[in-house]
Amino acid sequence: MDIRVEGLTLHYGDAVAVRDLDLTVGHGESLVLLGESGCGKTSTMRCIAGLERPTAGRITIGGNVLFDSARGIDCPPHKRNIGMVFQSYAIWPHMTVFENVAFPLTMQRVNKAEINQRVHDTLELVGLEGFADRGASLLSGGQMQRVALARSLVMAPSVMLLDEPLSNLDARLRHRLRGDLRELQARLGLTTVYVTHDQEEALALADRIAMMQHGRIVQVGAPNDIYAKPLSASIADFLGVGNILPVERIDSTGVRVAKTAIALKVTPFAGAADLKACIRAEDIAVGDDVTDEMNVLEGQLLTKEFLGASAAYRVTLSGDAELTILGSKHRQLDAKIGDTVRVGIPVDAVQVLPQDAAAPAADEAA
Ligand SMILES: Nc1ncnc2c1ncn2[C@@H]1O[C@H](COP(=O)(O)OP(=O)(O)OP(=O)(O)O)[C@@H](O)[C@H]1O
Ligand SMILES: [Mg+2]
Numbered sequence: 001m002d003i004r005v006e007g008l009t010l011h012y013g014d015a016v017a018v019r020d021l022d023l024t025v026g027h028g029e030s031l032v033l034l035g036e037s038g039c040g041k042t043s044t045m046r047c048i049a050g051l052e053r054p055t056a057g058r059i060t061i062g063g064n065v066l067f068d069s070a071r072g073i074d075c076p077p078h079k080r081n082i083g084m085v086f087q088s089y090a091i092w093p094h095m096t097v098f099e100n101v102a103f104p105l106t107m108q109r110v111n112k113a114e115i116n117q118r119v120h121d122t123l124e125l126v127g128l129e130g131f132a133d134r135g136a137s138l139l140s141g142g143q144m145q146r147v148a149l150a151r152s153l154v155m156a157p158s159v160m161l162l163d164e165p166l167s168n169l170d171a172r173l174r175h176r177l178r179g180d181l182r183e184l185q186a187r188l189g190l191t192t193v194y195v196t197h198d199q200e201e202a203l204a205l206a207d208r209i210a211m212m213q214h215g216r217i218v219q220v221g222a223p224n225d226i227y228a229k230p231l232s233a234s235i236a237d238f239l240g241v242g243n244i245l246p247v248e249r250i251d252s253t254g255v256r257v258a259k260t261a262i263a264l265k266v267t268p269f270a271g272a273a274d275l276k277a278c279i280r281a282e283d284i285a286v287g288d289d290v291t292d293e294m295n296v297l298e299g300q301l302l303t304k305e306f307l308g309a310s311a312a313y314r315v316t317l318s319g320d321a322e323l324t325i326l327g328s329k330h331r332q333l334d335a336k337i338g339d340t341v342r343v344g345i346p347v348d349a350v351q352v353l354p355q356d357a358a359a360p361a362a363d364e365a366a
Pocket of ligand 1: 035
């Protein structure tokens with residue numbers, strides 16, 4: 001079922017956690033809410049779940065109005081049919097896995113045979129078959145989070161809200177579980193809102209990403225689009241663009257890197273006040289990869305890190321500008337720290353963007 005959030009505003013006393021937020025999640029869509037700590041992600045989720053009473057706005061799921069400040073509608077959380085998984089495991093340690101997952105069904109007085117069937121089906125779904133009788137306190141973090149997921153799924157919710165469900169897990173497990181989650185979400189055609197502040201997780205899990213800053217959505221788009229065309233330097237920064245340089249405008253196809261004599265030719269850009277040149281670390285060439293069509297610069301090699309699949313370099317340019325470059329492991333740069341190296345920045349690799357997006361982007365329909 002689709003989710004529509006319109007004009008959502010949430011005040012905590014004098015503080016505004018969510019401001020006039022509009023968001024649409026299509027039926028069966030996986031939408032990732034991405035943004036830095038404190039931008040209002042959890043607050044938004046809690047409003048959708050009915051755990052927080054919004055100051056204003058309207059929330060609709062599958063055509064049912066769950067909240068409408070203008071009409072005084074506020075459906076209680078347990079009647080919203082929303083599954084939730086949060087960062088803390090929130091499972092009962094004194095119960096078995098089976099009892100944990102069966103709990104919401106028991107509360108609804110579903111008959112025993114049906115509970116048995118649904119719990120076993122759901123445990124199989126999340127890869128916990130064979131764990132039914134295990135005490136919940138005897139599970140690993142990843143298994144506990146699967147129990148929490150199963151307990152939400154067993155209710156056959158119309159939508160799922162997941163708020164940093166993997167952030168307490170170690171990197172490898174997080175990686176594996178997020179793959180499992182994505183597969184499950186797609187297989188069940190579940191409408192989900194997934195909160196994270198990890199850009200890689202967002203890119204991996206989303207059909208669309210909604211970038212949130214200061215209580216509002218500032219950009220919505222498919223992972224590819226948002227990665228390729230961030231609306232502002234602050235969004236680019238959050239998406240891990242690597243090089244955000246203050247620049248001065250020379251003309252609409254040229255900028256000067258601030259405080260240096262370095263001029264860069266760029267693709268045409270619109271004028272704005274506080275401009276930044278945003279350049280992905282992997283788009284910059286070094287050493288033999290530099291060609292004449294690029295902006296060719298020289299700098300001193302400051303650091304060199306071998307990262308397995310890639311190698312990272314930092315190069316200082318004249319003035320105080322510094323570039324981070326991600327090279328391939330197959331073409332390691334043959335230079336020592338302190339050496340002068342040639343750096344090539346392709347013209348189309350430079351995006352000149354305002355520091356912040358002027359106005360929140362209109363929400364695109366799914
Ligand atoms: N119960 C509360 N009372 C007062 N202020 C709150 C309350 N809960 C959250 N806030 C404030 O509202 C803002 C948004 O908080 P929220 O928890 O939604 O952020 P978040 O995006 O989920 O951050 P994080 O990534 O750290 O979880 C923050 O400034 C926070 O301090
Ligand atoms: Mg949060």
